[in-house]
Amino acid sequence: MAANNADQVVFDKVAEINASKESWNIRVKVVMLWKPTYINNPNMVASLDMILIDQEGSRIQATIKKKSYSCI
Numbered sequence: 001m002a003a004n005n006a007d008q009v010v011f012d013k014v015a016e017i018n019a020s021k022e023s024w025n026i027r028v029k030v031v032m033l034w035k036p037t038y039i040n041n042p043n044m045v046a047s048l049d050m051i052l053i054d055q056e057g058s059r060i061q062a063t064i065k066k067k068s069y070s071c072i
Helices: none
Strands: 029-034 047-053 059-065
Touching: none
Parallel strands: none
Antiparallel strands: 029 047, 047 059
């Protein structure tokens, strides 16, 4: 992440995300959201999954596991 000045943050593009670093600063919109369940217990949510899109139109799938998110 880089900043031009104290008020403006520069965001990384989704298309540029790779394994070269662990932390990325992105600005995205959630275009699809779903809650997968466990096969042996369909009433229990396993995670929160989503498709994200940036202003360039690049998409990426993201998953938040239940243990990391207590409100699902």
